[in-house]
Amino acid sequence: MFWISTILIIILLIAANAFYVTAEFATVSSRASRLSNLSENGNKTAQFLLEIVQDPKKLDAYVATCQVGITISSLILGFYGQAQLSDLITPFLENIGLGSAVAVESISAAVVLVFLSIFQILLGELIPKNVAMQYPERLAILTAKLMQWSNIIFRPLIWVFNGSGIALMRILKISPSEEHGHIHSPEELLLLVNESGAGGVLKDEEHRLLNNILQMSQASVKQIMIPRTRMLTAPSTIELPALLKLLADSPYSRIPIYREKIDNIIGIIHLRDLLQIQQADNQSTLFEVLHSVPFVPATMLVKDVFSLLQNKHFQMAIVMDEFGGTAGMVTLEDLLEQIFGDLQDEFDTSIPLFRATANERLWIRGDIQIGVVNEVLDLKLPTDDSETIGGLILNEIGHVPILNEEIDILSKKFRVEKMTGRGIAMISMASTKEQIKNAKEYLD
Structure with a gap:
């Protein structure tokens, strides 16, 4: 009966360790949005947890309670298990003649250590952690009541440990952080999106759109511009009939106008304005319907060019090279295609990629x-x-x-x-x- 009670106590200590590990990882992994939904549906425990995950100080205290519980259960397991199991194993080792009493005690201690470590790590750490990360909100709610009692019991210890830790950090001239939330960089978000896509969490179209948006934040306009050799442009001396024919034979409704050479673009003309001049049969010149166009460096990020065109209500921009000449042009449609893919209309006759x-x-x-x-x-x-x-x-x-x-x-x-x-x-x-x-x- 002695060994049965010993095993039961060891199981309870491992279970206590597993409980605190589960509570810690479940709470830290819980999403505020899901807890908010549960709270709105009348779940008071979810409301309690929502206040914790949204407040860094409360979350620190909650995690500290879990850490104290894990530490205490591990220490008790080590002391109790070593003392009790060694007494059970030592007589057996002595009977098979493994040498002196010192050797027997050493072997017994090593066997108990390996035994307890395997079960502690497997049942008390790894399995609870993995399960908690799969069902965070559900397990955080299940463990919350006992965690509230644990917080009351361990509060003096937590106060001592936190105070000691802050004092030590100040001695080492390290400022205690008030915030511990991790802000993901675009590169990290891209990795998360790709992992979610590969794992089937995101649909193919969702994965493609998110991937395009994140890559767009890192790409320069030089990578997507229409190069100057493919630009449709016209000199400022062109006559109205010739310009109308040039636009009619192209898929474009706007055309950049240059003076003397393509490196000196002075604006753009819209087909609508040309038709209005023709219908009115007046003597307006091309310069009177010339619209300004923004100039951007080739190194400018795509997302910044998009914001510029959107905020200033432009449909295209001229891309400049490092010498101030014309490197190419980019349209709002080109930028949107970086997210949504090729946007074809009934007038598009472009060759597929x-x-x-x-x-x-x-x-x-x-x-x-x-x-x-x-x-x-x-x-x-x-x-x-x-x-x-x-x-x-x-x-x-x-x-x-x-x-x-x-x-x-x-x-x-x-x-x-x-x-x-x-x-x-x-x-x-x-x-x-x-x-x-x-x-x-x-x-x-």
């Missing part, structure tokens, strides 16, 4: 960002010297390529399929079924 052929070759548009190609096709193409896949191919070849010219980059062979002037419009590469599938999913 990816197109699979019957012979399992994948055609890739030359102006697509290298980062997108790497992400969609699981490649590791260098991004240091070029922004687009067409620019990378051009830099690697080292001259203006001809059609069907091929080049190897990191053991991957790319072929030039279409040119626009001296720029690369389309390339192709031999692709796996998985790459083609990923490309189609990206377009969808």
Whole structure:
């Protein structure tokens, strides 16, 4: 009967340790929003916990109560278990002849230590912690009543420990922190979103949108702009009929106007204003309907450009290079497409970013960002010297390529399929079924 009571007391001590571990991790992991919902539905315990998780000082005291409970139960378990179990094991070890009394006591102590440690860590720490993190609010509510009594009992000890800790920190010239909430950086949020997407917590569309928004906060406008070689512009000397025809033959409703050269853009003209001039048949000049346009540096973050256009009610911005010249342009639609993907309307006739052929070759548009190609096709193409896949191919070849010219980059062979002037419009590469599938999913 002696050994039965000993085992029962050990089980109770491990259970006490498990209780405080559960209470600590469940409370810390509880979401204020869920506790608030439970509180609004009349759950008084949830209201009690909500006040704790929203107040750093109260939460510190609550966690301190758990820590004191864990420490006391662990110490008692160690002292009691070592004393009682050693007395049970020692006679057995002596009977099998393991040497002197000192050796027997040492072996007995080691066996008890290993036994208690295994059960303490497994049943008193790991399992309660994992369960508490899976069902935080439910277990926090279940443990709250006993925790209130524990807080009353342990309050003198907590006061002594907290006071001693603060005094020691001041001696070491460390300022005690009033706040301990962790603020996640965009990079950390991106990792959390990707983990939630991989774990099935987020739907594919939710994951894609959140991922795009967070990546947009880190990208520069240079990475998404329309380069100057692809900009549709017009000189300030152009006649009204010619400008109307230029816009009519394009998918755009606005066009930048430059004086003498494209590096000297003086504003933009809207198709609506041109039609009003034509209908009125008056002598208004293009300069009278010229609208101002903001200029932004190529290093400006996409999110900041978006805020600028949104707050100032602009539809486009001219991107400047480091010398003050025109590097390209970006529209509000371009920025929105970074979040929602390609926004097509009935007038869009743009070539898709990816197109699979019957012979399992994948055609890739030359102006697509290298980062997108790497992400969609699981490649590791260098991004240091070029922004687009067409620019990378051009830099690697080292001259203006001809059609069907091929080049190897990191053991991957790319072929030039279409040119626009001296720029690369389309390339192709031999692709796996998985790459083609990923490309189609990206377009969808």
